[in-house]
Amino acid sequence: MRSAGAVERLTSRSWTFITNHAQVLLTVARHPDATVAELARAARITERSAYRMLADLQRAGYVRRQKVGRHNSYEINPTLPLRDPPVEDELVGELIALAGKRSVEPESLSDRH
Numbered sequence: 001m002r003s004a005g006a007v008e009r010l011t012s013r014s015w016t017f018i019t020n021h022a023q024v025l026l027t028v029a030r031h032p033d034a035t036v037a038e039l040a041r042a043a044r045i046t047e048r049s050a051y052r053m054l055a056d057l058q059r060a061g062y063v064r065r066q067k068v069g070r071h072n073s074y075e076i077n078p079t080l081p082l083r084d085p086p087v088e089d090e091l092v093g094e095l096i097a098l099a100g101k102r103s104v105e106p107e108s109l110s111d112r113h
Contacts, residue, residue, distance in 0.1 A: 028074045
């Protein structure tokens with residue numbers, strides 16, 4: 001996991017495309033052994049909010065928590081659908097795969113028009 005300084009590179013953030021729940025989910029996907037404090041720093045939210053979002057994701061079945069010694073490890077269920085109406089037929093695993101891509105090829109953009 002990166003240091004908190006790496007997360008602080010954006011100093012004024014008025015809005016984002018990805019909700020805080022999705023940011024927590026994507027961070028869990030990348031770092032399943034992250035602490036709640038690390039998840040909160042990555043999503044730029046309070047620890048209390050991170051706990052609440054993890055609880056929401058667990059209740060809905062998107063995230064499963066496992067005790068590993070004295071800490072938690074998280075596992076994502078990639079087969080569940082996204083909850084937003086415009087993408088409700090898409091799966092969580094597809095969001096995670098999309099977020100893992102570094103760039104879009106210019107040819108693929110021109111093919112869409």
